[in-house]
Each structure stands twice: as C-alpha cells, then as structure tokens.
Amino acid sequence: MQFNKPVHHVLLSVTPEVYISAT
Secondary structure (H helix, E strand, C coil): CCCCHHHHHHHHHHCHHHHHHHC
16 A cells, blocks of 8 residues: 555554554
8 A cells, every 4th residue: 555655654653553454
C-alpha cells in the first residue's frame, strides 16, 4: 500500500497496529 508521507506518518502515529494489519 502507498500513502502520502504525511498520511503514512499519521497512520503510524495514530494506529500502528491497525496499519500493520492492513498492509
């Protein structure tokens, strides 16, 4: 999955577990 750098950073900051599961 590709995200804009700021969005990617926000996702990792807000919900790292959810992001890892989504990839």
